[in-house]
Amino acid sequence: MLRVRDIMTTSVVTISGSATVADAVKVMKEKGLRALIVEPRSDRDPYGIVTETDVIYKVAAYGNDPKKMRVFEIMTKPCITMQPNLGVEYAARLFANTRTRRAPVIEGKLLGIVSVSDILRKSDVAEEQVQLFLEDRIDAAREDAREICAAKGKTSPECAAAWDIVEELQAAASHKRQSKVTPNNSLQEYCAANPDAPECRIYED
Incomplete structure (x- = not known):
């Protein structure tokens, strides 16, 4: 079984909780990242994530000034963390149960x-039987x-193919939301209790 250490990204960009949100956004843009790990203030302080x-x-949604707000005001702390020896299947389950999409690896x-x-790109999902929320797969x-x-x-074929995958996953998610179990009608309930009744043969294979 693959473990977290086998698929994690070792080059981690961190930021201080006292930095402004504008500083954090600048780093995200420069590094092409969607999240930054927030440095602990001491050895006993937990890691955070923004x-x-x-x-x-x-x-942005509230019109706040990113140059005045600090990272510690909007970050998640303590954040979900993982150990390097954790199996990928369990890492996926932790992501699913906590509805998070990334976590620092700490030992x-x-x-x-x-x-x-990382789980989708660097592990064999089918072989490892990793179960992820469909929404998480779409985001990834x-x-x-x-x-x-x-x-x-x-305009490249690779770009078009990548977005085709996104559309397929979105279609699957839409179908899943619309799918509902149809409750048994009275005849089906009757046949469940009386399987040998002649009128119930229409339900036979």
């Missing part, structure tokens, strides 16, 4: 960062598409 979603939902010190996208596929289009060009 994401682009935090910036949009907690700053005494910060070793790296792992995301839903969308992130991959953006990276591919940036590298290959927006």
Whole structure:
């Protein structure tokens, strides 16, 4: 079984909680990142994380000034963390249960960062039987598409194929939301109790 250490990204960009949100956004743009790990203030202080979603939902959506707000005001702390020896299947389950998409990898010190996208790109999902929320798969596929289009060009076949995957996942999610179990009608209930009745043969294979 693959473990978190096998798929994590070891080059981690961190930021101080006292930095302004504007500083965080600048670093995200320069590094092409969607999240930054927030440095602990001391050995006993936990790690935090600030994401682009935090910036949009907690700053931009309310018209707050990112040059005046500090990272510690919008970050998540303590954040979900993972150990390097954790199996990928369990990492996926932790992401699913907590509805998070990335987490720092820590064993005494910060070793790296792992995301839903890492699980999809760097592990054999089918072989490992990793179960992810469909919404998380869509987000990871969308992130991959953006990276591919940036590298290959927006009009490249690779870019088009990447966005086709996103559309397929979105269609699957839409179908799943619309699918509902049809309750048994009275005849089906009758046949369940009386399987040998002649009128129930229409339900036989």
